[in-house]
Amino acid sequence: MKKIINTTTDSEIIEEYVCNGCGNKVQVIKMKMLFGPQKGQWFETKKGCDCEVLGIIKTQQQEAKKARLMKIFEENSLINPSLREATFDNFIPGEFSQSFEKAKKYVCDFDIKNPKNLLFQGSFGTGKSHLSVSIAKALTAKGYTTIFISTPKLLTKIRNTYNKNSEHGEEKIINSLAMVDLVVFDDIGAEGETSGWVMQKLFEIIDLRAGKHNIYTTNLSSSEFEITKDMGRIFSRMLINTDLIKMNGTDFRKRQFVKGGA
Known part of the structure:
Protein backbone atom coordinates (compact mmCIF):
# COMPACT_ATOMS: atom_id res chain seq x y z
CA MET A 1 0.00 0.00 0.00
CA LYS A 2 1.37 3.44 -0.93
CA LYS A 3 2.26 5.76 1.92
CA ILE A 4 0.47 9.12 1.92
CA ILE A 5 3.13 11.86 2.23
CA ASN A 6 0.90 14.91 2.08
CA THR A 7 -2.83 15.37 1.61
CA THR A 8 -5.48 18.03 1.03
CA THR A 9 -9.19 17.82 0.38
CA ASP A 10 -8.73 17.18 -3.36
CA SER A 11 -5.21 15.68 -3.68
CA GLU A 12 -2.70 13.43 -1.97
CA ILE A 13 1.07 13.11 -2.56
CA ILE A 14 1.42 9.35 -2.20
CA GLU A 15 5.00 8.79 -3.36
CA GLU A 16 8.27 10.68 -4.00
CA TYR A 17 11.36 9.38 -5.78
CA VAL A 18 14.25 10.41 -8.04
CA CYS A 19 13.65 9.43 -11.67
CA ASN A 20 16.39 7.26 -13.19
CA GLY A 21 15.67 8.74 -16.61
CA CYS A 22 15.83 12.51 -16.10
CA GLY A 23 17.28 12.69 -12.57
CA ASN A 24 14.44 14.91 -11.29
CA LYS A 25 12.56 14.54 -8.02
CA VAL A 26 9.14 13.14 -8.93
CA GLN A 27 5.91 13.22 -6.97
CA VAL A 28 3.12 10.75 -7.58
CA ILE A 29 -0.09 12.61 -6.84
CA LYS A 30 -3.54 11.17 -6.36
CA MET A 31 -6.11 13.78 -7.38
CA LYS A 32 -9.87 14.09 -7.41
CA MET A 33 -11.71 14.93 -10.62
CA LEU A 34 -13.33 18.32 -10.09
CA PHE A 35 -15.36 18.53 -13.31
CA GLY A 36 -17.00 16.40 -15.96
CA PRO A 37 -18.85 13.08 -15.89
CA GLN A 38 -16.14 11.52 -13.67
CA LYS A 39 -16.33 14.32 -11.08
CA GLY A 40 -15.41 13.07 -7.60
CA GLN A 41 -13.38 10.09 -8.85
CA TRP A 42 -9.68 9.80 -8.01
CA PHE A 43 -6.79 9.36 -10.51
CA GLU A 44 -2.99 9.30 -10.29
CA THR A 45 -0.55 11.61 -12.10
CA LYS A 46 3.15 12.46 -11.90
CA LYS A 47 4.75 15.83 -11.34
CA GLY A 48 8.41 16.72 -11.95
CA CYS A 49 9.43 14.05 -14.48
CA ASP A 50 10.91 15.46 -17.71
CA CYS A 51 11.45 12.13 -19.50
CA GLU A 52 8.75 12.80 -22.12
CA VAL A 53 10.16 16.25 -22.92
CA LEU A 54 13.71 14.89 -23.03
CA GLY A 55 12.52 12.11 -25.33
CA ILE A 56 11.08 14.67 -27.76
CA ILE A 57 14.31 16.68 -27.65
CA LYS A 58 16.39 13.54 -28.25
CA THR A 59 14.26 12.61 -31.26
CA GLN A 60 14.67 16.10 -32.69
CA GLN A 61 18.43 15.93 -32.16
CA GLN A 62 18.60 12.56 -33.90
CA GLU A 63 16.65 13.91 -36.87
CA ALA A 64 18.95 16.94 -37.02
CA LYS A 65 21.99 14.65 -36.93
CA LYS A 66 20.61 12.53 -39.79
CA ALA A 67 20.01 15.68 -41.85
Whole structure:
Protein backbone atom coordinates (compact mmCIF):
# COMPACT_ATOMS: atom_id res chain seq x y z
CA MET A 1 0.00 0.00 0.00
CA LYS A 2 1.37 3.44 -0.93
CA LYS A 3 2.26 5.76 1.92
CA ILE A 4 0.47 9.12 1.92
CA ILE A 5 3.13 11.86 2.23
CA ASN A 6 0.90 14.91 2.08
CA THR A 7 -2.83 15.37 1.61
CA THR A 8 -5.48 18.03 1.03
CA THR A 9 -9.19 17.82 0.38
CA ASP A 10 -8.73 17.18 -3.36
CA SER A 11 -5.21 15.68 -3.68
CA GLU A 12 -2.70 13.43 -1.97
CA ILE A 13 1.07 13.11 -2.56
CA ILE A 14 1.42 9.35 -2.20
CA GLU A 15 5.00 8.79 -3.36
CA GLU A 16 8.27 10.68 -4.00
CA TYR A 17 11.36 9.38 -5.78
CA VAL A 18 14.25 10.41 -8.04
CA CYS A 19 13.65 9.43 -11.67
CA ASN A 20 16.39 7.26 -13.19
CA GLY A 21 15.67 8.74 -16.61
CA CYS A 22 15.83 12.51 -16.10
CA GLY A 23 17.28 12.69 -12.57
CA ASN A 24 14.44 14.91 -11.29
CA LYS A 25 12.56 14.54 -8.02
CA VAL A 26 9.14 13.14 -8.93
CA GLN A 27 5.91 13.22 -6.97
CA VAL A 28 3.12 10.75 -7.58
CA ILE A 29 -0.09 12.61 -6.84
CA LYS A 30 -3.54 11.17 -6.36
CA MET A 31 -6.11 13.78 -7.38
CA LYS A 32 -9.87 14.09 -7.41
CA MET A 33 -11.71 14.93 -10.62
CA LEU A 34 -13.33 18.32 -10.09
CA PHE A 35 -15.36 18.53 -13.31
CA GLY A 36 -17.00 16.40 -15.96
CA PRO A 37 -18.85 13.08 -15.89
CA GLN A 38 -16.14 11.52 -13.67
CA LYS A 39 -16.33 14.32 -11.08
CA GLY A 40 -15.41 13.07 -7.60
CA GLN A 41 -13.38 10.09 -8.85
CA TRP A 42 -9.68 9.80 -8.01
CA PHE A 43 -6.79 9.36 -10.51
CA GLU A 44 -2.99 9.30 -10.29
CA THR A 45 -0.55 11.61 -12.10
CA LYS A 46 3.15 12.46 -11.90
CA LYS A 47 4.75 15.83 -11.34
CA GLY A 48 8.41 16.72 -11.95
CA CYS A 49 9.43 14.05 -14.48
CA ASP A 50 10.91 15.46 -17.71
CA CYS A 51 11.45 12.13 -19.50
CA GLU A 52 8.75 12.80 -22.12
CA VAL A 53 10.16 16.25 -22.92
CA LEU A 54 13.71 14.89 -23.03
CA GLY A 55 12.52 12.11 -25.33
CA ILE A 56 11.08 14.67 -27.76
CA ILE A 57 14.31 16.68 -27.65
CA LYS A 58 16.39 13.54 -28.25
CA THR A 59 14.26 12.61 -31.26
CA GLN A 60 14.67 16.10 -32.69
CA GLN A 61 18.43 15.93 -32.16
CA GLN A 62 18.60 12.56 -33.90
CA GLU A 63 16.65 13.91 -36.87
CA ALA A 64 18.95 16.94 -37.02
CA LYS A 65 21.99 14.65 -36.93
CA LYS A 66 20.61 12.53 -39.79
CA ALA A 67 20.01 15.68 -41.85
CA ARG A 68 23.55 16.88 -41.10
CA LEU A 69 25.08 13.53 -42.09
CA MET A 70 23.07 13.42 -45.30
CA LYS A 71 24.26 16.93 -46.08
CA ILE A 72 27.88 15.76 -45.64
CA PHE A 73 27.19 12.87 -48.01
CA GLU A 74 25.53 15.05 -50.65
CA GLU A 75 28.04 17.92 -50.50
CA ASN A 76 31.18 15.78 -50.57
CA SER A 77 30.18 12.87 -52.79
CA LEU A 78 31.10 12.83 -56.46
CA ILE A 79 28.24 10.78 -57.81
CA ASN A 80 26.72 10.36 -61.26
CA PRO A 81 23.16 11.74 -61.60
CA SER A 82 21.87 8.30 -62.60
CA LEU A 83 22.84 6.95 -59.17
CA ARG A 84 21.48 9.72 -56.97
CA GLU A 85 18.19 7.91 -56.36
CA ALA A 86 19.77 4.47 -55.92
CA THR A 87 18.70 2.55 -52.80
CA PHE A 88 18.28 -1.07 -51.73
CA ASP A 89 14.55 -0.67 -52.32
CA ASN A 90 14.86 0.06 -56.04
CA PHE A 91 17.67 -2.42 -56.78
CA ILE A 92 16.53 -5.36 -58.93
CA PRO A 93 18.64 -8.34 -57.78
CA GLY A 94 17.95 -10.74 -60.66
CA GLU A 95 20.97 -12.99 -61.01
CA PHE A 96 22.79 -11.03 -58.28
CA SER A 97 20.61 -11.90 -55.30
CA GLN A 98 23.63 -13.14 -53.33
CA SER A 99 25.47 -9.87 -53.95
CA PHE A 100 22.37 -8.01 -52.83
CA GLU A 101 22.17 -9.97 -49.57
CA LYS A 102 25.90 -9.52 -48.88
CA ALA A 103 25.55 -5.76 -49.34
CA LYS A 104 22.67 -5.59 -46.85
CA LYS A 105 24.59 -7.79 -44.41
CA TYR A 106 27.54 -5.39 -44.60
CA VAL A 107 25.25 -2.63 -43.33
CA CYS A 108 23.82 -4.83 -40.55
CA ASP A 109 27.28 -5.97 -39.39
CA PHE A 110 28.94 -2.54 -39.69
CA ASP A 111 31.13 -1.95 -36.65
CA ILE A 112 33.25 1.20 -36.50
CA LYS A 113 35.75 -0.62 -34.28
CA ASN A 114 36.14 -3.55 -36.68
CA PRO A 115 36.84 -2.10 -40.15
CA LYS A 116 36.06 -4.29 -43.15
CA ASN A 117 36.10 -3.62 -46.88
CA LEU A 118 34.10 -4.81 -49.87
CA LEU A 119 35.32 -5.11 -53.46
CA PHE A 120 32.61 -5.32 -56.13
CA GLN A 121 34.36 -6.67 -59.21
CA GLY A 122 32.73 -7.46 -62.53
CA SER A 123 31.43 -6.39 -65.90
CA PHE A 124 29.68 -3.14 -66.83
CA GLY A 125 26.11 -2.37 -65.76
CA THR A 126 25.59 -5.19 -63.26
CA GLY A 127 24.71 -2.98 -60.28
CA LYS A 128 28.03 -2.66 -58.46
CA SER A 129 27.73 1.10 -58.07
CA HIS A 130 24.01 0.91 -57.23
CA LEU A 131 24.69 -1.45 -54.31
CA SER A 132 27.60 0.70 -53.13
CA VAL A 133 25.47 3.86 -53.08
CA SER A 134 22.74 1.92 -51.27
CA ILE A 135 25.20 0.84 -48.57
CA ALA A 136 26.47 4.39 -48.11
CA LYS A 137 22.94 5.81 -47.80
CA ALA A 138 21.84 3.08 -45.39
CA LEU A 139 24.84 3.71 -43.14
CA THR A 140 24.24 7.46 -43.27
CA ALA A 141 20.69 6.80 -42.04
CA LYS A 142 22.18 4.80 -39.16
CA GLY A 143 24.31 7.76 -38.06
CA TYR A 144 27.63 7.18 -39.83
CA THR A 145 29.49 9.60 -42.09
CA THR A 146 29.91 8.34 -45.65
CA ILE A 147 31.19 9.62 -48.98
CA PHE A 148 30.70 8.09 -52.44
CA ILE A 149 33.48 8.99 -54.86
CA SER A 150 33.72 8.37 -58.59
CA THR A 151 37.47 7.70 -58.68
CA PRO A 152 38.10 9.35 -62.09
CA LYS A 153 36.15 12.44 -60.93
CA LEU A 154 38.11 12.51 -57.67
CA LEU A 155 41.44 12.53 -59.48
CA THR A 156 40.22 15.26 -61.82
CA LYS A 157 39.05 17.31 -58.83
CA ILE A 158 42.46 16.96 -57.15
CA ARG A 159 44.27 17.83 -60.35
CA ASN A 160 42.14 20.97 -60.68
CA THR A 161 43.34 22.15 -57.25
CA TYR A 162 46.71 22.85 -58.83
CA ASN A 163 45.05 25.70 -60.71
CA LYS A 164 45.74 28.96 -58.85
CA ASN A 165 42.04 29.92 -59.16
CA SER A 166 40.83 26.74 -57.46
CA GLU A 167 38.43 27.20 -54.54
CA HIS A 168 39.59 24.03 -52.78
CA GLY A 169 43.05 22.71 -51.98
CA GLU A 170 44.24 19.15 -52.38
CA GLU A 171 44.81 18.80 -48.64
CA LYS A 172 41.19 19.69 -47.84
CA ILE A 173 39.86 17.10 -50.29
CA ILE A 174 42.09 14.34 -48.99
CA ASN A 175 41.41 15.22 -45.36
CA SER A 176 37.67 14.97 -45.97
CA LEU A 177 38.22 11.41 -47.20
CA ALA A 178 40.41 10.53 -44.24
CA MET A 179 37.88 11.61 -41.60
CA VAL A 180 34.65 9.85 -42.60
CA ASP A 181 33.52 6.42 -41.42
CA LEU A 182 33.11 4.93 -44.92
CA VAL A 183 34.40 5.87 -48.38
CA VAL A 184 33.15 4.25 -51.58
CA PHE A 185 35.78 4.36 -54.35
CA ASP A 186 33.69 3.78 -57.45
CA ASP A 187 35.00 2.69 -60.85
CA ILE A 188 38.66 2.18 -59.97
CA GLY A 189 40.61 1.58 -63.18
CA ALA A 190 38.38 3.77 -65.34
CA GLU A 191 40.84 6.66 -65.03
CA GLY A 192 42.63 5.20 -68.06
CA GLU A 193 46.20 5.60 -66.81
CA THR A 194 48.37 2.81 -65.47
CA SER A 195 51.37 4.73 -64.17
CA GLY A 196 52.60 8.19 -63.22
CA TRP A 197 50.82 10.82 -61.13
CA VAL A 198 47.37 9.17 -61.28
CA MET A 199 48.59 5.86 -59.89
CA GLN A 200 50.75 7.52 -57.25
CA LYS A 201 47.91 9.72 -56.03
CA LEU A 202 45.41 6.86 -56.03
CA PHE A 203 47.78 4.70 -54.01
CA GLU A 204 48.34 7.56 -51.56
CA ILE A 205 44.59 8.01 -50.98
CA ILE A 206 43.81 4.30 -50.63
CA ASP A 207 46.79 3.85 -48.33
CA LEU A 208 45.49 6.75 -46.22
CA ARG A 209 42.24 4.84 -45.71
CA ALA A 210 44.00 1.71 -44.44
CA GLY A 211 42.40 0.46 -41.23
CA LYS A 212 39.05 2.10 -42.04
CA HIS A 213 35.89 0.96 -43.83
CA ASN A 214 36.06 1.17 -47.63
CA ILE A 215 34.13 -0.12 -50.61
CA TYR A 216 35.72 -0.47 -54.04
CA THR A 217 34.06 -1.10 -57.39
CA THR A 218 35.91 -1.97 -60.57
CA ASN A 219 35.36 -3.44 -64.01
CA LEU A 220 38.95 -4.71 -64.14
CA SER A 221 39.84 -8.34 -63.56
CA SER A 222 42.60 -9.34 -61.15
CA SER A 223 44.98 -10.02 -64.05
CA GLU A 224 44.29 -6.56 -65.53
CA PHE A 225 45.38 -5.00 -62.26
CA GLU A 226 48.73 -6.73 -62.63
CA ILE A 227 49.55 -5.07 -65.98
CA THR A 228 51.86 -2.58 -64.29
CA LYS A 229 53.69 -2.54 -60.98
CA ASP A 230 51.80 0.58 -59.86
CA MET A 231 48.38 -0.96 -60.51
CA GLY A 232 49.43 -4.17 -58.81
CA ARG A 233 50.50 -2.22 -55.73
CA ILE A 234 47.10 -0.48 -55.58
CA PHE A 235 45.24 -3.77 -56.03
CA SER A 236 47.28 -5.31 -53.21
CA ARG A 237 46.19 -2.50 -50.86
CA MET A 238 42.56 -2.90 -51.93
CA LEU A 239 42.57 -6.59 -50.94
CA ILE A 240 43.59 -6.00 -47.31
CA ASN A 241 40.74 -7.15 -45.02
CA THR A 242 38.41 -7.18 -48.02
CA ASP A 243 35.56 -9.46 -49.08
CA LEU A 244 35.34 -9.94 -52.85
CA ILE A 245 31.92 -9.86 -54.50
CA LYS A 246 32.03 -10.80 -58.19
CA MET A 247 29.25 -9.48 -60.41
CA ASN A 248 29.77 -10.64 -63.97
CA GLY A 249 26.68 -10.74 -66.13
CA THR A 250 24.55 -8.92 -68.69
CA ASP A 251 24.63 -5.14 -68.62
CA PHE A 252 21.39 -4.03 -66.93
CA ARG A 253 20.98 -1.19 -69.44
CA LYS A 254 21.22 -3.66 -72.32
CA ARG A 255 18.73 -5.98 -70.63
CA GLN A 256 16.28 -3.09 -70.35
CA PHE A 257 16.89 -2.12 -73.99
CA VAL A 258 16.24 -5.63 -75.23
CA LYS A 259 13.16 -5.94 -73.02
CA GLY A 260 11.82 -2.64 -74.26
CA GLY A 261 12.36 -3.57 -77.90
CA ALA A 262 10.82 -7.01 -77.61
